Amino acid sequence: MDSADLATVREALDDGDPLPGTRGFAGELADSGERQLVRDVLGRRPCFTEADDPTRWSFDPTDLSDPDPVPAGHVRTAGGDEQVWTLPDPPASDDxxxxxxxxxxxxxxxxxxxxxxxxxxxxxxxxxxxxxxxxxxxxxxxxxxxxxxxxxxxxxxxxxxxxxxxxxxxxxxxxxxxxxxxxxxxxxxxxxxxxxxxxxxxxxxxxxxxxxxxxxxxxxxxxxxxxxxxxxxxxxxxxxxxxxxxxxxxxxxxxxxxxxxxxxxxxxxxxxxxxxxxxxxxxxxxxxxxxxxxxxxxxxxxxxxxxxxxxxxxxxxxxxxxxxxxxxxxxxxxxYGSLVARELDRLARQAGYKRRMDDHVTKYVRSLVD
Known part of the structure; x- marks a missing residue:
């Protein structure tokens, strides 16, 4: 389990508590009999399975050929996804x-x-x-x-x-x-x-x-x-x-x-x-x-x-x-504050990806990856 102990996550699941005192978590409930993957209600820690095989999973999507993220607040089993936590919606404080x-x-x-x-x-x-x-x-x-x-x-x-x-x-x-x-x-x-x-x-x-x-x-x-x-x-x-x-x-x-x-x-x-x-x-x-x-x-x-x-x-x-x-x-x-967006745009244009092109910076990024 990433970023929380298993007992806390298990208790949160049993109680339906979406905010059990962690900074988020994700991973496998290995003691549950059936393999269960969980991700906290705000998705603060990601985990993934193969899109066509939920029994294969990793915290790193590059380990998988077709990674599918576990949705926030859900449990994923071989049978599919089930939402188990919802973010609270308390009334506005008047103090x-x-x-x-x-x-x-x-x-x-x-x-x-x-x-x-x-x-x-x-x-x-x-x-x-x-x-x-x-x-x-x-x-x-x-x-x-x-x-x-x-x-x-x-x-x-x-x-x-x-x-x-x-x-x-x-x-x-x-x-x-x-x-x-x-x-x-x-x-x-x-x-x-x-x-x-x-x-x-x-x-x-x-x-x-x-x-x-x-x-x-x-x-x-x-x-x-x-x-x-x-x-x-x-x-x-x-x-x-x-x-x-x-x-x-x-x-x-x-x-x-x-x-x-x-x-x-x-x-x-x-x-x-x-x-x-x-x-x-x-x-x-x-x-x-x-x-x-x-x-x-x-x-x-x-x-x-x-x-x-x-x-x-x-x-x-x-x-x-x-x-x-x-x-x-x-x-x-x-x-914008770092000027990365401006300078990446500049590099794209210098490489021939002009602003008149649809989504020219994305095309430039893909050219670097390819």
């Missing part, structure tokens, strides 16, 4: 102070439980990774092209926290070298997944070369705490179907299993295992009851909803550990 205190206590407990032996921190200077930097005694790493937003933000945030920072300055050669290995590891060649995976893979590659085997990441904070513009703009944003901020947050949470599969596989391919304290069950339980205005602040009379403050509760909880200028800082998505 703002208590809700923020619950988030602070959950984050504190989750980070305190992290073993820092062999650990480094992926640090971009935003509130998510800054919480990890402030709470974990482990070296900080950031990857990006020269003058990228992430590198500059990480430098200023590290200075404010009084921490040293290792900058992994990326080059075009790094991208060309990494793309084939990353694409094969995650089983995807579409431009967006590769652009997101590359900074993770390349920072992890340096971390592993420096002798660390685990990397703390801030994954899950945007989904849990309302970090996306499409959540802030609900119900006007066409990218979500929900009619409220809380509903849009829950809708976004359903995308986590596929995203985490990519991220976990990318990091493992580079030689490190991810540690995601902000996806601890305790943090999930504290985040789910947050009312809409503690996910996205109510906009002012002349303010567009998309410009309103996001991740309100997490920022207020983090104020105990972070300077205000870091706790309140906005951050770009990793593929």
């Amino acid at each position: 703002e102070d208590a809700a923020i205190r619950a988030v602070r206590n959950a984050v504190a407990a989750s980070t305190e439980a992290v073993d820092t032996a062999g650990l480094a921190v992926a640090f971009s200077g935003g509130v998510d990774s800054a919480i990890l930097a402030a709470r974990l005694d482990a070296p900080l790493y950031v990857a990006g092209f020269q003058d990228s937003h992430d590198v500059e933000a990480a430098r200023t945030a590290a200075d404010a926290l009084g921490r040293d920072l290792t900058v992994v300055e990326l080059t075009h050669d790094d991208l060309e070298r990494a793309v084939p290995d990353l694409a094969r590891a995650i089983g995807r060649t579409n431009a967006m997944d590769v652009q997101i995976g590359l900074p993770l893979y390349l920072v992890a590659d340096r971390v592993a070369a420096d002798g660390y085997d685990r990397l703390a990441v801030g994954q899950g904070a945007d989904e849990l705490f309302g970090g996306y513009a499409k959540v802030a703009k609900a119900p006007e944003d066409p990218r979500v179907d929900a009619g409220t901020v809380r509903g849009a947050r829950r809708e976004v949470l359903t995308t986590l299993p596929e995203q985490l599969e990519r991220d976990v596989l990318a990091l493992r391919a580079a030689g490190v295992d991810p540690v995601a304290p902000l996806l601890d069950d305790r943090v999930v339980e504290a985040a789910l009851p947050l009312p809409g205005h503690l996910l996205v602040a109510d906009p002012g009379p002349d303010e567009d909803r998309g410009d309103a403050e996001r991740k309100v509760a997490l920022r207020r909880a983090a104020a105990e550990w972070l300077p205000a200028k870091i706790a309140e800082r906005d951050k770009k998505a990793v593929q």
Whole structure:
């Protein structure tokens, strides 16, 4: 069993408890008589079987000829898949102070439980990774092209926290070298997944070369705490179907299993295992009851909803550990903040894959893999 002990998973299955106090799990219930494969309710750890033979399985899809991921919250047997856990949907808390205190206590407990032996921190200077930097005694790493937003933000945030920072300055050669290995590891060649995976893979590659085997990441904070513009703009944003901020947050949470599969596989391919304290069950339980205005602040009379403050509760909880200028800082998505998306586009065009071509970056990625 990956990332949890068998007894805890067995008890969670017997009780129907979707959040039994882990950071996710996946694997085989070897003591069950019939072979059963399980994956936690948020899909924080992936596992796979052969599409035509569920008795053959692995944590690494490259071990299989036609890997089929076990769905989050399910048990897979030779007879098929059965959903056994559903993410709780508690009512919105009406006590703002208590809700923020619950988030602070959950984050504190989750980070305190992290073993820092062999650990480094992926640090971009935003509130998510800054919480990890402030709470974990482990070296900080950031990857990006020269003058990228992430590198500059990480430098200023590290200075404010009084921490040293290792900058992994990326080059075009790094991208060309990494793309084939990353694409094969995650089983995807579409431009967006590769652009997101590359900074993770390349920072992890340096971390592993420096002798660390685990990397703390801030994954899950945007989904849990309302970090996306499409959540802030609900119900006007066409990218979500929900009619409220809380509903849009829950809708976004359903995308986590596929995203985490990519991220976990990318990091493992580079030689490190991810540690995601902000996806601890305790943090999930504290985040789910947050009312809409503690996910996205109510906009002012002349303010567009998309410009309103996001991740309100997490920022207020983090104020105990972070300077205000870091706790309140906005951050770009990793593929843009690192400039990886821009430079991969540049390489594609230099190779003859022009923007007038449909999905030109994906075509370029596939050419490198082939």
